[in-house]
Structures are given as C-alpha cells and as structure tokens.
Amino acid sequence: MTVTRKVLNWYARLSPSRGRVTPPYSHVVQIGDPRLRKVSEPVPPESIKTEQIQTIIKKLEVVVNRYGSLGMSAPQIGVNMRIFAMQLTALEIKTTSPVIVKSHGMTVVPYTVFINPSLKIVDYRKVSHAEGCESVRGFSAEVPRYKEVEISGLGPEGEPKSEKFKDWAARIAQHELDHLDGKLYTDIMDRKTLCCNCWEEVNLSQGKLAIPFTPE
Numbered sequence: 001m002t003v004t005r006k007v008l009n010w011y012a013r014l015s016p017s018r019g020r021v022t023p024p025y026s027h028v029v030q031i032g033d034p035r036l037r038k039v040s041e042p043v044p045p046e047s048i049k050t051e052q053i054q055t056i057i058k059k060l061e062v063v064v065n066r067y068g069s070l071g072m073s074a075p076q077i078g079v080n081m082r083i084f085a086m087q088l089t090a091l092e093i094k095t096t097s098p099v100i101v102k103s104h105g106m107t108v109v110p111y112t113v114f115i116n117p118s119l120k121i122v123d124y125r126k127v128s129h130a131e132g133c134e135s136v137r138g139f140s141a142e143v144p145r146y147k148e149v150e151i152s153g154l155g156p157e158g159e160p161k162s163e164k165f166k167d168w169a170a171r172i173a174q175h176e177l178d179h180l181d182g183k184l185y186t187d188i189m190d191r192k193t194l195c196c197n198c199w200e201e202v203n204l205s206q207g208k209l210a211i212p213f214t215p216e
C-alpha cells in the first residue's frame with residue numbers, strides 16, 4: 001500500500017498540469033483508464049460537421065502522426081465516440097523487413113477515418129501475429145484476427161463509405177473497432193506471448209530504463 005502511494009506521489013510530481021487537461025488529448029491514454037473499457041457512443045450523423053466533432057477528427061490525425069501509429073480510436077485520446085483512424089504509409093513499409101511485409105501481408109493504407117463503423121467478416125480464417133497498442137505502450141503479444149473484413153460507416157464529412165481490408169490492414173481495422181467496444185488486444189491475446197518490447201535493453205541498461213508514454 002505504502003509503495004503504491006509512493007509511486008502515485010512520484011507520478012503526481014511529474015504532471016503539474018494534473019486536472020487541467022481536457023480531451024481530446026494530444027497524448028494516448030493508457031490501459032487502466034476507464035474510458036478504454038467503455039462502449040463508445042455513436043456520433044449523430046447531423047453533428048459530424050460541427051466544430052466539436054471536426055476537432056476530434058483532426059486531433060486523431062495529429063496523434064496518429066505524432067506517434068507514427070497504424071491506427072487510433074477516439075477513446076484513446078479520451079473521447080468515447082465511435083470514431084477511428086487507420087494508416088499504413090509507404091515509408092513504414094519501406095523501413096520494415098521485406099520478410100515481415102510479405103508474411104504479414106502489409107500494404108499501403110492511405111489515412112482513413114471511419115465514424116460509426118460496423119464490421120462484416122469476409123474471410124473467417126484467423127491469422128496470429130504480434131500486435132501492439134499505443135494504450136499498452138511498450139508491450140506486444142500474438143493476437144489472432146480474421147484474415148479479411150469489410151468496414152462500413154461514415155467518412156469524416158459524413159459520407160457513407162465501405163471498404164474491404166485484408167491481412168495486416170484487416171488486423172488494424174479489427175483492433176481499432178474493438179477499442180470502440182471497450183476491448184483491448186490483451187483480452188484476446190495468446191497470454192504466454194505477452195512481451196515487454198525492450199526486455200533486452202532492460203538488461204543492457206541494468207534496469208535503468210523507462211517506457212516513454214509519448215514518442216518524443
């Protein structure tokens with residue numbers, strides 16, 4: 001108990017803006033934040049063009065690019081609304097090992113936003129690969145996902161859209177959609193494969209290493 005209080009006090013000193021930050025955040029909330037466990041609310045279509053919703057959509061893009069992540073959902077920036085974004089750039093593919101690109105079926109996904117998305121499974125076969133999440137920063141685990149899915153919903157201007165995603169892109173879409181239902185990959189991962197991504201560096205630095213919760 002004492003140890004917990006000590007740790008909490010230590011964290012409090014690190015966050016002078018405590019209590020004064022309002023979502024949508026420029027950072028990503030972490031596992032334990034109750035908003036990651038809520039079923040998010042649908043966005044009323046007539047409100048999509050309002051400043052409030054457009055601000056959330058723009059902030060999502062800022063955070064995706066700040067973290068260089070493959071996807072991001074509104075709950076991860078503190079907003080329980082059914083909005084997510086996904087992106088896989090040509091540069092990311094170029095800087096990933098060709099063996100991984102091939103085995104994981106990675107293809108370019110231009111920046112895409114879905115509002116009130118629904119999922120239809122196109123190919124029921126499941127594929128397991130290591131997957132991470134900006135809300136479980138520093139860790140990864142093997143997670144089974146459907147091979148191909150179709151996502152239908154509205155775009156950032158409220159336009160209806162529907163798109164099929166295969167392999168790695170299908171994984172991103174399923175991961176982000178799960179966030180809108182309060183689910184995390186840790187719920188469905190192969191538990192024995194959960195891995196701290198920097199476990200070797202922990203040894204090399206004799207434990208003097210911290211997981212950064214921002215990319216900078």
Ligand SMILES: [Zn+2]
Nearest residue numbers: 132133134135
């Ligand atoms: Zn995630």
